[in-house]
Amino acid sequence: MGDHASLRGQALSAGAVTDAAAGLIEAGRLLFARDITFMRGAVDLETLPPFGLPELAFAGRSNVGKSSLINALCGRSTVARTSNTPGRTQELNFFDVNSRLILVDMPGYGFASAPKDKVDAWTRLIKGFLRGRPTLRRCILLVDSRHGIKDNDREMMDMLDKAAVVYQVVLTKIDKLNLAEIEAVRERTLAEISKRVAAYPHLILTSSEKGVGIPELRAEILQLANPETAP
Template sequence: MVDHAEGGGQALTDILSPEQEAAALVESGRLLFARDITFLRGAVALDGLPDAGKPEIAFAGRSNVGKSSLINALCGRSTVARTSNTPGRTQELNFFDVNGRLVMVDMPGYGFASAPKDKVDAWTRLVKGYLKGRPTLRRCFLLVDSRHGLKDSDRDMMKLLDQAAVIYQVVLTKIDKLKASEVEAVRARTVDEISRHVAAHPVLILTSSEKGLGLADLRCEIVQLAEAEKAS
């Protein structure tokens, strides 16, 4: 946070209790997504990317991981990202301006074996080129279905992100579909695996779009990236 107390110039976080500081961060995250969210463009090729400017965050995940549902729940509205029961519907990089402070990118789903090979190859080239060449990309949120845990296609994406030196953070989706003991088991397995990846952010986020679980945690991570950019 970069606000200052009146008069003395003392950082606000220096005079707040840890509980107050946490509550202020949650509120900052809520406000970030409660305001204007504007679709900028969809890119099907690298030459269609918007000019790099504001800091960017990207959402990646297997087809049908619940990415569009999570983005919509994060933004508190149902029409930001298109949802579908058909895997592989998102076939381009979709860019959204979030309150004029950062850009959110909805990436094509991966791991859908029934998609035509030429289409999969095109998506793969687009995603690889974007990840390796986007200087404003601050973090990729890698969504993983908690019912299945990390799959080989997720591991391939993690390897690509490691190689591209893009910081990424794993987000488990659909945890409301599991029993508490199952949630803890998949959490422990996932934390153990991501600890062995050089570009992986160590904090795992557990979410449910349907129940609203973990959304505040995810917003807090994102607003801190926006605040860090503003302070730099």
């Protein structure tokens, strides 16, 4: 395993943190330090909430660490449920972040044990959500850094490309790799997303357990949220 200070350096895309970047990181921390409220879980298109605030969706393979990452972003352990059982989250969960942004926790994909009817229902729900949400600003697509982009991830990318939804790849669990392995998966991932129509070119490397990349991801998300209103 690599030194965690070195891992943080790998997670930063531009080396030294400028004053402007430091300001964004602090503002991002404050965004998630305030009220985060569960709104509803949607099991079908009829139960989706009405359009309102900008939305940011989180997607990824089952057990990619999505719930852990969302909890790390929010600085609390009870926002998203974590489980060792693949495919536990089978609905779209909507959270209001400080009345400035809606965070959407999407069901994990790629779980082999799910019945076909559940997979079909998941596909209909996700396709309908992606195609029908003008407030959806971006999808954060989580990829396990130990495995890199897999075929199920590519299928999700195809779906996002067709729906014209911008998505940003975030590598998870980089604390499980050494520095050479991190650099290798980073280069492979950047090479692959450079060929994608809707992929956002900025890659973020994270470890929910060690806090690596979490401030940078918050700063990225901050720029998609509504501006803070004056008191």
